[in-house]
Amino acid sequence: MTNTTHPAGAAATFDPRAPDPCETNPREADPDALDPHGCAAVRDQEVPVPGRGDAAGSRKRVLMLAAPATYRAGAFANAAGAAEVEVLRGVDLPAALAMQWPGALSFDFSDPEAAADAIVAFARDTPLDAILSLDDSAALVAALASAGLGLRHNPPRAALAARDKGVMREALAAGGVPVPTFRRFSRDVDAAGAAMRVGYPCVVKPLRLSGSRGVIRADDPDQFVAAFGRLRRMLESEGGPGSDEILVEDYLPGVEVALEGLLTGGELHVLALFDKPDPLEGPFFEETLYITPSRLTPEVQEAIAEMTARSLAAIGLREGPIHAELRVNERGPWLLEVAARSIGGLCSSVLQFGTDVCLEELILRHAAGMALPELARSGRAAGVMMIPIPRGGVLRGYHGVDEARAVPGVEGVEITARAHYPLVPLPEGASYLGFIFARAETPAEAEAALRAAHACLRFDIAPEIPLIPLVMPVGPHGAHGALGDHTAHSEPRAPGLVGRDARASEQERDA
Numbered sequence: 001m002t003n004t005t006h007p008a009g010a011a012a013t014f015d016p017r018a019p020d021p022c023e024t025n026p027r028e029a030d031p032d033a034l035d036p037h038g039c040a041a042v043r044d045q046e047v048p049v050p051g052r053g054d055a056a057g058s059r060k061r062v063l064m065l066a067a068p069a070t071y072r073a074g075a076f077a078n079a080a081g082a083a084e085v086e087v088l089r090g091v092d093l094p095a096a097l098a099m100q101w102p103g104a105l106s107f108d109f110s111d112p113e114a115a116a117d118a119i120v121a122f123a124r125d126t127p128l129d130a131i132l133s134l135d136d137s138a139a140l141v142a143a144l145a146s147a148g149l150g151l152r153h154n155p156p157r158a159a160l161a162a163r164d165k166g167v168m169r170e171a172l173a174a175g176g177v178p179v180p181t182f183r184r185f186s187r188d189v190d191a192a193g194a195a196m197r198v199g200y201p202c203v204v205k206p207l208r209l210s211g212s213r214g215v216i217r218a219d220d221p222d223q224f225v226a227a228f229g230r231l232r233r234m235l236e237s238e239g240g241p242g243s244d245e246i247l248v249e250d251y252l253p254g255v256e257v258a259l260e261g262l263l264t265g266g267e268l269h270v271l272a273l274f275d276k277p278d279p280l281e282g283p284f285f286e287e288t289l290y291i292t293p294s295r296l297t298p299e300v301q302e303a304i305a306e307m308t309a310r311s312l313a314a315i316g317l318r319e320g321p322i323h324a325e326l327r328v329n330e331r332g333p334w335l336l337e338v339a340a341r342s343i344g345g346l347c348s349s350v351l352q353f354g355t356d357v358c359l360e361e362l363i364l365r366h367a368a369g370m371a372l373p374e375l376a377r378s379g380r381a382a383g384v385m386m387i388p389i390p391r392g393g394v395l396r397g398y399h400g401v402d403e404a405r406a407v408p409g410v411e412g413v414e415i416t417a418r419a420h421y422p423l424v425p426l427p428e429g430a431s432y433l434g435f436i437f438a439r440a441e442t443p444a445e446a447e448a449a450l451r452a453a454h455a456c457l458r459f460d461i462a463p464e465i466p467l468i469p470l471v472m473p474v475g476p477h478g479a480h481g482a483l484g485d486h487t488a489h490s491e492p493r494a495p496g497l498v499g500r501d502a503r504a505s506e507q508e509r510d511a
Contacts, residue, residue: 060085062131064087064089065133065138065141067137070135071344071416075348075358079360079363080361083368085365085368088126090106091107092108094106105122109138112140115141116148119141128149128151131367136340144156152369155316158317163208167207176310177335179334181199182249183197183247183248183249185245187232191228194224198248200251201218201250202218203216203217204218204224204246205231205248207242207243207245207247209238212287212427213426213430214427224248228248231246232246255327256336257274260342260351261321262366263317264366271375272292272351272377274294275289275295275296287386288388289447290350291381291443293377300333304333307332308333311335320340322338343359345435347435349412353374354373381443381446382437384437385435385450385454386435387436389417389433390461391423393461394464395417395461396420397460398460401415401457407438409439409445411437412436412437415433436450436453
């Protein structure tokens with residue numbers, strides 16, 4: 001079921017009668033007038049800035065916003081050449097680190113209003129035809145900046161809902177879309193008390209982490225307290241917007257799928273529907289296999305597309321790529337979440353449209369207002385495996401790649417984990433070991449090829465030896481401390497990457 005068009009309709013998003021305070025120029029924002037979700041209220045609408053492509057015969061210019069370590073930048077850069085689009089890259093970096101990325105513009109995505117302000121100022125001298133968010137972290141920045149420049153965009157309030165799971169649930173409920181029972185708790189609430197206020201089984205979720213990071217199922221109060229505490233430690237270590245609250249919602253049973261789509265003026269074009277053959281039942285939710293086309297019945301696939309369109313309308317998304325995750329059970333499809341971006345990692349390489357047009361070229365053409373190719377997916381059945389991390393430790397090496405590549409139907413094996421670096425599995429982890437890609441005549445054959453290739457791979461993972469600070473003897477004045485460190489104490493940290501490094505690595509998991 002591809003190339004299906006579904007009008008998003010006019011479902012309510014929050015209060016449908018209230019103007020969106022973010023959908024204007026962030027540069028004119030009153031810093032004392034913020035809506036509850038941090039979007040600046042604006043006094044005057046910015047006069048649209050003409051894009052470079054307005055001049056006859058000139059190439060369209062698109063600013064791509066992404067985390068520094070995103071996988072997507074290379075694919076979009078290659079697609080820009082095929083589409084004859086000029087692309088500029090904006091990365092999530094403080095100015096002090098910008099020199100490490102020559103040719104890129106630096107913006108602080110953790111301050112969306114300031115980042116949008118800087119983009120609007122930049123566009124005065126370097127006109128833009130579109131601003132495209134490649135990662136979740138940039139969606140709100142892109143929406144705010146596009147609004148300020150008069151470019152086609154998603155309402156910033158909708159971009160925020162696609163980034164924040166709590167805001168998304170509230171928007172879906174306000175729009176009449178079925179949602180599981182959910183509650184938002186302060187990160188610092190007494191977990192044992194909170195455990196008495198939720199139903200079971202339930203799922204504990206961070207508001208803004210992606211790629212299933214921090215998502216933990218709990219079947220009883222004891223498991224809830226453990227899961228809540230584990231996520232609390234993660235959020236304390238991560239910091240950033242949304243880290244002060246935790247979302248808890250009823251567990252939704254059922255088979256899980258992923259829908260890749262493109263929105264044009266609120267109309268959803270379904271590009272691909274992926275089955276996820278491996279059960280995702282918890283306690284953690286690590287995605288492994290994506291297979292397309294879906295083997296669900298046409299009626300179920302149509303219901304999935306219709307539920308996605310309803311959900312997008314309730315959230316308020318209207319333009320650009322979307323990646324939606326849904327579960328299907330005896331009560332029908334349920335939206336788990338949707339992102340205002342394309343599929344993550346290297347997974348997009350299995351999708352081709354029209355006459356050998358890749359997903360990234362399709363998205364660039366749409367963003368720049370150019371003619372689009374046929375939106376029906378071309379080629380045979382395809383699939384990708386995100387190679388899971390079986391346990392924590394240090395990757396010493398791997399074997400069997402040549403054998404895996406020789407499996408019939410396998411088109412590529414990419415090991416992306418770096419040797420001699422720590423491996424951190426879910427729920428704290430932010431990456432995979434790598435990816436396997438396959439094509440075949442049927443979805444079942446593509447799935448079998450991926451499983452056979454994975455069985456060929458062997459990874460040498462050594463236990464990680466924790467570094468214990470060497471405490472110096474007490475001196476004559478009572479001074480003591482760790483060798484090489486002038487501090488006597490250090491705070492424990494959750495395993496894995498933290499802060500900006502973890503957010504930059506999330507793109508590996510956010511399929």
